[in-house]
Amino acid sequence: MVLLLLAGCGDSPPEAPPAVRFDGGIFGTFYQVTLVGEYSDREASRLEAGFLAVLEQVDKQMSTYRDDSDLNRLNRAEPGSWVELPPALLQVLEESRRYGEKTDGAFDITIGGLVNLWTFGPEARPEERPSDSEIRQRLEITGIHNLELDPDNDRARRLTDIFVDVSGIAKGHGVDEVADYLTEQGISDFMVNIGGDITAAGRRSPERSWQVGVEVPQDGQQQAQFVVPLDDRSLATSGDYRNYFQQDGRRYSHLIDPRTGEPISHRLASASVFTPSNTEANTLATSFMVMGLEKSLAYAEEHDIPALLIHRRGGEFRTHLSTAFEAMLDEEYLAPIKAASNQP
Numbered sequence: 001m002v003l004l005l006l007a008g009c010g011d012s013p014p015e016a017p018p019a020v021r022f023d024g025g026i027f028g029t030f031y032q033v034t035l036v037g038e039y040s041d042r043e044a045s046r047l048e049a050g051f052l053a054v055l056e057q058v059d060k061q062m063s064t065y066r067d068d069s070d071l072n073r074l075n076r077a078e079p080g081s082w083v084e085l086p087p088a089l090l091q092v093l094e095e096s097r098r099y100g101e102k103t104d105g106a107f108d109i110t111i112g113g114l115v116n117l118w119t120f121g122p123e124a125r126p127e128e129r130p131s132d133s134e135i136r137q138r139l140e141i142t143g144i145h146n147l148e149l150d151p152d153n154d155r156a157r158r159l160t161d162i163f164v165d166v167s168g169i170a171k172g173h174g175v176d177e178v179a180d181y182l183t184e185q186g187i188s189d190f191m192v193n194i195g196g197d198i199t200a201a202g203r204r205s206p207e208r209s210w211q212v213g214v215e216v217p218q219d220g221q222q223q224a225q226f227v228v229p230l231d232d233r234s235l236a237t238s239g240d241y242r243n244y245f246q247q248d249g250r251r252y253s254h255l256i257d258p259r260t261g262e263p264i265s266h267r268l269a270s271a272s273v274f275t276p277s278n279t280e281a282n283t284l285a286t287s288f289m290v291m292g293l294e295k296s297l298a299y300a301e302e303h304d305i306p307a308l309l310i311h312r313r314g315g316e317f318r319t320h321l322s323t324a325f326e327a328m329l330d331e332e333y334l335a336p337i338k339a340a341s342n343q344p
Helices: 041-062 070-076 087-102 112-117 132-141 167-184 278-291 293-303 323-328 331-341
Strands: 003-005 019-026 029-036 147-150 155-158 190-194 197-201 211-215 224-229 233-239 244-247 250-253 268-275 307-313 316-321
Touching: 019 041, 029 041, 029 167, 041 070, 041 087, 041 167, 070 155, 087 147, 087 155, 087 167, 087 278, 112 132, 167 190, 167 197, 167 233, 167 278, 197 278, 211 233, 211 268, 224 307, 224 331, 233 278, 268 278, 268 293, 278 293, 278 307, 293 307, 293 323, 307 323, 316 323, 316 331
Parallel strands: none
Antiparallel strands: 003 211, 019 029, 029 190, 147 155, 190 197, 197 233, 211 224, 233 268, 244 250, 268 307, 307 316
């Protein structure tokens, strides 16, 4: 988990209105949904059943760990064979293609075979570095051009034996789907948190924003380094400090660079992105971790993306803020972040 929720219902200030919170597990991680207001047990149960049905549908369509998922039906089909798919999955595949183009290949859903090869996917291989020839063989067949989409006929096909993995976008899509469901139910003040990817609507109280904390990117710790308000906005953070293995004194991150087939090797430790859509935040946070500090900051400036990037410098961490991130915050929130990053 890369974010700590600081303003849920259990730690609310005395003046905050009542809220109900639902906790559980999905997508191999946790979910936490907080609704501001008073709800009867019957209404709360109805809403919980509703958003759990939404999450189950996303999982059934997009999981790489479920044999019965629609995505794995595509992955098992013979290359060149068309496979009928649900429109929602096709939409995620198309958005993945678009973000791949926008990030010059930093985001690529066709590298699932490489992720598996490096032991971070459902193949569950031994924790050891694969050989150069194994990496080269899987890299040769990857690329979004090897996935053909036909949305008019609700189908797709793989042109090579790629393993399509939408983990870098599906969780954000799930957050957005739950948020859409709650909005359709007439709920205006809520927070949805799935594995640290968060969207917030409205406010925790008339006087107080929803607030989240960005973690210190260190192993074995969950310590909020910065507190950030989140009103009608989504946040996703990606980092290299939780899922990795070590061999021969080298640390191998779970984040694979699609252009090299190797785990990232730069010093960017975490990337937090704030956008209206969690799908976009999730995708860009993942992309930034592949792109590294300089290219990520340049992208954020060019596309007016609020981003908070933390990179290693010796034994310390330095924080870098995009212009859009600074414009998003009031001085009371911005000043501590700037002080920690030694920015004027």
